[in-house]
Amino acid sequence: MNASRVRIIIDKEWAEVFKNRSVAYTMIFVPLIMTLLPLGVLFMLRSLGGTGGDTTDVPANFAAICQDLPGLDCLQIYITNQFLLLFLLMPTSIPVAIAAYSIVGEKTTRSLEPLLATPVTTAELLLGKSLAAVLPAILATWVCFAIFCLALLPIGVSQAVVAHIVSPLWLTAILLVGPLMAVMAVVTAIIISSRVSDPRAAEQLAMVVIVPVLGVMFAQIGGLFVLNAQFVWVSALVILGVDVLMVYLATRLFRRETILTQWK
């Protein structure tokens, strides 16, 4: 593995991606909207609700973790718990557009053959393309999460709610599970990208990786379960395993010959 070649691939991908305004805007504005939306809701809840609200407004299994918190705080924690999942959705959905285009896009523009004719290995190529998609998504997520946390107190969210958000549970989820999910999403997108002939098809198919996050979100909203530390750590281990498997599959499924000779 030649780190220099991996860095060149990343540099090339970024140069191309950020020249494409629509992709650049997607990478900037989607995370910002996902950050401002929960802040706006929390602000409105505080403004409209005064100190009212009680724990009967939240599912019973959730109310249990509120203990003796005021009703409004409990409601805010409940809502925040759903919105915080957006910070897991971000690293999953943002890089998919880049990754899905990465191989099939080069096939379409016929730039893949000259690239494969260089001494770059399949592992270097896939690692470079994966990191080029994963790193900006993780950075955008972390920056947005930091903005979110810093804005909580100024918009009037109570210390108890802030303590719930800036907790080991959510920090683990966002700093560990998020990046692992980003890797899973990107590698899946790259596998799909190397096997389809239409960039749009690649992007749409790759979006399937956000389904588990949506599943967790809807399960919480429906009161089926509440995200807890055990679930986060088990998820991290499972996703890590899936990542290793997907990376292995990606290098096995990336067949230079098939891509060059059978793609029309």
Place this chain on the structure above:
Amino acid sequence: MILTETLSKQFPTRKGQPPVLAVDGLSLEVGEGEVFGFLGPNGAGKTTTVRMLASLIAPSAGRAIVNGFEVGRQDQHIRACVGILTETPGMYDRLSADKNLSIFASLYGVQDVRGQVEKYLRILGLWERRFDEVGRFSKGMRQKLAIARALLHEPKVLFLDEPTSGLDPEAAKLVRDFVEELKAQGTTIFLCTHNLDEAERLCQRIAIFKTRLITVDTPAALRQRLFGRRVVFHLKEMQPGLLALLQALPFVKDARAIDNKLLAALDDPEQHNPLIVRQLVEAGAAIQFVGEMRHSLEDVYLQMINHGGAA
């Protein structure tokens, strides 16, 4: 520099259909510094051969050595020492010419990336446009940029797949002139082309190929092998008995009369022409011109492709 021994490539097809044999038992040798023409019709397997030799795809059978490295075993070494101009050279259209070349120079491990990029942008006349997006380039400029990309790492072997295909005459000439320069510098060039004039002008030897290697030789030798050497005697007027006189000469292999011309197939025209001229003049012929009849490479190619070389 390039050696292939019964190199073959077959592609799998859908279930129930036989595999497609693209290259069948290709054996050839290309010397260092040689410009080698690889001619064949569409679908003959030329691009597949180039892709195998550039270590982009693996052979199904046989073996190939490029610059001392074996295809399929030392692919990274081969990729590092060959340059390839693909038939449809894709570029990163949103990036500048300079950036496109810098990326490839870095991937090839070029020490002085800036220097090499500047060198080839200047040589190919793209220096003034170096910061322009490649998407705005004309086809000729893109082709020149693709050639620059193939040369950045000073490859020992250069594979050119239809380098002038689709270019206007001026751009095609620029590319051909540049190949001439590379030839003068001693770069080994494997040139796939449909353009027979180009092949004849640039290549020292030519292979005619249609899934299998039909023949390989210098253009002149191919002509001679197929058609021999023919001399044409332009007469003021054709007289009876002149054709018979010509046919009777022992060194004339074949003789024909067409209008006021006599055609003779000879092994050694330099030796026999004076004798024939003398005989004809003595027989009363008024000879206006004597010349060698040249068959074009196109005649040779069509003969080889359509009849497998039987003239």
